[in-house]
Amino acid sequence: MTAFPGPIDPPTRLLMGPGPISAYPSVLRAMSAPLVGQYDPFMTAAMTETQELYRGVWATGNEATLLIDGTSRAGIEAAIVSLVRPGDRVLVPVFGRFGHLLAEIAERAMAEVHTIETAWGQVFPVSVIEEAIVRVKPTLLALVQGDTSTTMNQPLDEVGAICARHGVLFYTDATASLGGNPFEADAWGLDAATAGLQKCLGGPSGSSPLTLSDRAVEVVRSRTRVEAGIREADDVSATDFVRSNYFDLGMILDYWGPRRLNHHTEATSMLYAARECARVLLIEGRDAVIERHRVAGAAMLAGVQALGLEVFGDLAHKMNNVVAVEIPAGVPGDEARRAMLEDFGIEIGTSFGPLHGRVWRIGTMGYNAREDAVLTTLAALEAVLRRFGASVPTGGGTDAAADVFRSS
Known part of the structure; x- marks a missing residue:
């Protein structure tokens, strides 16, 4: 008797990469x-x-x-x-x-x-x-x-x-x-x-x-x-x-x-x-949605910087909805991304060409341009960085991001 696969049943993921993202x-x-x-x-x-x-x-x-x-x-x-x-x-x-x-x-x-x-x-x-x-x-x-x-x-x-x-x-x-x-x-x-x-x-x-x-x-x-x-x-x-x-x-x-x-x-x-x-x-308002992306992006930026991560590129021209961070020396980039996915159900991205293996790309887009998604991602990233030997301040990322949301 042929065994057929069951109905499609994808795992629950928080998609915080450069896209695709979690849909509304x-x-x-x-x-x-x-x-x-x-x-x-x-x-x-x-x-x-x-x-x-x-x-x-x-x-x-x-x-x-x-x-x-x-x-x-x-x-x-x-x-x-x-x-x-x-x-x-x-x-x-x-x-x-x-x-x-x-x-x-x-x-x-x-x-x-x-x-x-x-x-x-x-x-x-x-x-x-x-x-x-x-x-x-x-x-x-x-x-x-x-x-x-x-x-x-x-x-x-x-x-x-x-x-x-x-x-x-x-x-x-x-x-x-x-x-x-x-x-x-x-x-x-x-x-x-x-x-x-x-x-x-x-x-x-x-x-x-x-x-x-x-x-x-x-x-x-x-x-x-x-x-x-x-x-x-x-x-x-x-x-x-x-x-x-x-x-x-x-x-x-x-x-x-x-x-x-x-x-x-x-x-x-x-x-x-x-x-x-x-x-x-x-319905939310075009300008309001853009502002929500700006605030969520600023909070993620503040959070990764507070974790001691170096941000790639000209910040004056960074998109609201995604940030690229340099992978710390000694941290295996792909293994850390895998740990984010397998242990926390959170996806972040790598990059292409000259940036492949050099940066992670973290998105704050659409439905995920919100406070709980940003704070959850930063908390998981802190835990994973510490697991792979990086020295990061306890709660530094989430505290910095929360400050941005509170002041906006």
């Missing part, structure tokens, strides 16, 4: 709601409601605000492959792992990719970005806002005006930053922005909110090649059309638009999750 309970409940057909009036109404909710999240009036079914990387790819023609110049300022990702996706879209780089732990002065734009003359600037690999938050508020001055489309990947750090799509002059649910928005990975300016929509519309047999073919050159069917934003816009032209079957449970993530954020 109401988001998990929303995902368990019954399925309906993709053209059921309830379904199409939920899609329309979700679009309006995310206009509030992004701080935009863009009609072209919707979801891409897939992880945050799906949103990135949809934006880049739909905006970039073969041979277009794309400028990518790289200050961490995810800048390299934007460059790779642009290369796969057959762009002529130009990068500028700065040391991990730093961000770009706006003057450096403008100088590169003048020199490269790109069609698109692709810039990460918050890169969790380094915990840095690139200022964007002046970049849009520079791009507009030089006739450059401005795209940002806000996967790790949206909802926990200031973001003003319209005021900052963004042409395209994408994110994911699994960071500050407090949901599961699997849906990518996206917004496009009218200028970006014009570019997308000029490149759409429709599915055979669905509509009459547009007059699009064979060398110009978007090379992905699934990520062709022109067709996706028609699916989310008033005509509801079939493109794919919307991921119903993920739609429910994304809708609830935005609803929860806007």
Whole structure:
């Protein structure tokens, strides 16, 4: 007789890494709601409601605000492959792992990719970005806002005006930053922005909110090649059309638009999750949620510093929602992380590239940007550090963090 596994029964974890994080309970409940057909009036109404909710999240009036079914990387790819023609110049300022990702996706879209780089732990002065734009003359600037690999938050508020001055489309990947750090799509002059649910928005990975300016929509519309047999073919050159069917934003816009032209079957449970993530954020208040992330991040920062840990990177440009700490000499980083998980049920992260094995990344995002989660994590981290021979002050981390919460 064949033995089959039992029902899925994951352990209870407190996810305090750089993402994914523990989802809001109401988001998990929303995902368990019954399925309906993709053209059921309830379904199409939920899609329309979700679009309006995310206009509030992004701080935009863009009609072209919707979801891409897939992880945050799906949103990135949809934006880049739909905006970039073969041979277009794309400028990518790289200050961490995810800048390299934007460059790779642009290369796969057959762009002529130009990068500028700065040391991990730093961000770009706006003057450096403008100088590169003048020199490269790109069609698109692709810039990460918050890169969790380094915990840095690139200022964007002046970049849009520079791009507009030089006739450059401005795209940002806000996967790790949206909802926990200031973001003003319209005021900052963004042409395209994408994110994911699994960071500050407090949901599961699997849906990518996206917004496009009218200028970006014009570019997308000029490149759409429709599915055979669905509509009459547009007059699009064979060398110009978007090379992905699934990520062709022109067709996706028609699916989310008033005509509801079939493109794919919307991921119903993920739609429910994304809708609830935005609803929860806007009910609490966008500014209030950002402030909650700021306070929780400041408390975690104070706590790890009070434990004697050295913080990586330029603190003036650290994201609210994640901190990177240097692993103390003599402490086995992976073993300590394993002890946090196995003994306390708490997950923290390592990093990539030059920071792999050098830092731990500790997040305070979404549902976990709260006092009890921060204090519990710091107490566990203190115990684990002491177990592996590090000299740390008793209660130092939790006391320092609690002081921040009390004074905020």
